[in-house]
Amino acid sequence: MGLYSNKFFSSFTSASSWFEVYAAFSTIMMLFRTAINDLIPHQFRSFIASKLEAFFSKYQANSNVSVKINQFWDENVGERNELFDAALAYLPTQISHTYKSLKVGRLQNRKHLELAVDGSEDVVEEFEGIKFTWKLDEGSKEESNNNSRRYNFLLTFDEKHRQRVLDRYLPHVLKTFETMKDQRRIVKLYSRLDDYWNESELSHPATFDSLALCPELKKDIIDDLARFLRRKDLYKKVGKPWKRGYLLYGPPGTGKSSLIAAMANYLKFDVYDLELSSIYSNSDLMRSMKEASNRCIVVIEDIDCNKEVHARSKPNGASDDRDSDSDSEDPKMRSKRFTLSGLLNYMDGLWSSGGEERIIIFTTNHKEKIDPALLRPGRMDMHIHLSFLKGKAFRILASNYLDVKGDHPLFQQIDDLLEKIQVTPAVVGEQLMRYEDPDVCLEKLVQFLKQKGKDSDSE
Numbered sequence: 224m225g226l227y228s229n230k231f232f233s234s235f236t237s238a239s240s241w242f243e244v245y246a247a248f249s250t251i252m253m254l255f256r257t258a259i260n261d262l263i264p265h266q267f268r269s270f271i272a273s274k275l276e277a278f279f280s281k282y283q284a285n286s287n288v289s290v291k292i293n294q295f296w297d298e299n300v301g302e303r304n305e306l307f308d309a310a311l312a313y314l315p316t317q318i319s320h321t322y323k324s325l326k327v328g329r330l331q332n333r334k335h336l337e338l339a340v341d342g343s344e345d346v347v348e349e350f351e352g353i354k355f356t357w358k359l360d361e362g363s364k365e366e367s368n369n370n371s372r373r374y375n376f377l378l379t380f381d382e383k384h385r386q387r388v389l390d391r392y393l394p395h396v397l398k399t400f401e402t403m404k405d406q407r408r409i410v411k412l413y414s415r416l417d418d419y420w421n422e423s424e425l426s427h428p429a430t431f432d433s434l435a436l437c438p439e440l441k442k443d444i445i446d447d448l449a450r451f452l453r454r455k456d457l458y459k460k461v462g463k464p465w466k467r468g469y470l471l472y473g474p475p476g477t478g479k480s481s482l483i484a485a486m487a488n489y490l491k492f493d494v495y496d497l498e499l500s501s502i503y504s505n506s507d508l509m510r511s512m513k514e515a516s517n518r519c520i521v522v523i524e525d526i527d528c529n530k531e532v533h534a535r536s537k538p539n540g541a542s543d544d545r546d547s548d549s550d551s552e553d554p555k556m557r558s559k560r561f562t563l564s565g566l567l568n569y570m571d572g573l574w575s576s577g578g579e580e581r582i583i584i585f586t587t588n589h590k591e592k593i594d595p596a597l598l599r600p601g602r603m604d605m606h607i608h609l610s611f612l613k614g615k616a617f618r619i620l621a622s623n624y625l626d627v628k629g630d631h632p633l634f635q636q637i638d639d640l641l642e643k644i645q646v647t648p649a650v651v652g653e654q655l656m657r658y659e660d661p662d663v664c665l666e667k668l669v670q671f672l673k674q675k676g677k678d679s680d681s682e
């Protein structure tokens with residue numbers, strides 16, 4: 224027992240003295256660290272640390288690999304390498320404040336400032352604990368075209384991460400690039416001129432916020448669009464082309480064109496305004512649609528007024544039933560005419576296999592005049608009725624045009640008048656532009672609506 228207690232005592236003594244030594248050492252280190260932090264500037268410390276790291280890394284086994292990402296995948300056919308473009312856009316968003324070689328500018332017709340790396344300094348970034356070095360290089364003479372220099376990126380990382388780079392990092396760079404493109408995307412409007420699509424910027428400012436629609440209808444439309452975008456895999460699984468058709472109908476001035484612009488601005492989809500009078504045959508229709516980009520809205524306005532769909536579907540003005548031109552006619556002749564069945568075939572996805580994420584919109588002021596074949600289920604997925612202005616939608620106009628949020632003493636009177644008379648958002652919008660003072664403007668609107676009511680009573 225005595226033996227055991229002596230041993231225990233001596234080991235306790237040595238542990239306590241070790242603890243004292245450790246405490247003294249820690250205190251000295253803390254003082255030392257504080258003194259260094261106070262006396263040596265941060266930049267100088269970072270410099271020393273980087274030099275030490277570079278010195279010791281020479282003696283470590285070098286397991287780094289580099290992959291080259293050329294600007295063009297195939298120089299001969301001018302096929303660009305999207306990964307290069309993605310890296311060019313992605314890297315400026317990742318670089319730290321210590322990076323000095325950043326170009327900044329604004330390109331013509333662009334809203335945003337552009338940032339770019341200029342190649343004089345490597346960009347180092349970390350992703351999921353893996354360190355990457357990006358180097359922008361000028362390509363060799365062989366890689367460059369006669370007139371313009373070509374560039375490439377050299378991406379260096381530890382070889383043991385090769386699979387994660389391919390499976391995780393590079394897809395992440397591409398995805399970030401896609402998101403950036405979507406955020407910065409300028410929505411285009413294409414109109415068919417002679418034999419080609421004429422491109423311009425969609426300048427229509429309508430958004431779902433600015434649209435005076437009944438809030439429930441607005442929510443239904445936004446939900447439907449969002450669901451459509453989410454369901455790519457489902458469309459593929461059930462073998463349906465990934466397309467959605469909307470029929471917008473209602474009197475002139477109720478916002479059909481504005482709704483199309485709001486959809487395009489919301490989805491960032493380009494709009495292809497397909498004037499059917501510029502289409503001369505089914506094959507012409509097919510070609511025009513093949514030229515349209517993915518992620519677009521194809522619009523055919525006033526489909527009921529379109530004589531092409533009616534008169535050209537059958538010679539001698541006979542009925543334009545879908546099947547009527549399918550039996551006896553020479554197929555060569557058939558492809559030379561533009562027919563209702565040509566349009567229906569396109570909509571059914573037979574000719575549109577090349578395009579994805581397509582929305583087709585027909586507009587009409589007279590739904591009852593449309594060929595029933597166009598309205599069959601599966602062709603137009605959602606029929607949207609845009610109608611005369613009512614109270615809830617009027618609040619949106621009052622807020623947008625006059626900045627009157629919440630309530631106003633004249634709102635109840637205006638609501639009652641709107642229940643009795645038929646007036647479009649376009650007409651009321653015009654009235655709200657006339658005076659700047661909201662009280663005066665709403666007073667004048669009440670007078671205008673009363674007068675309109677009297678006029679329609681006397682008709």
Ligand SMILES: Nc1ncnc2c1ncn2[C@@H]1O[C@H](COP(=O)(O)OP(=O)(O)OP(=O)(O)O)[C@@H](O)[C@H]1O
Binds near residue numbers: 435479649
């Ligand atoms: N629901 C609405 N919300 C907000 N503004 C609207 C609405 N409807 C119409 N407007 C205003 O009226 C103008 C004309 O509307 P728009 O061209 O969208 O109507 P439309 O139904 O397409 O008419 P049309 O059948 O004659 O082509 C728009 O520029 C917009 O200022």
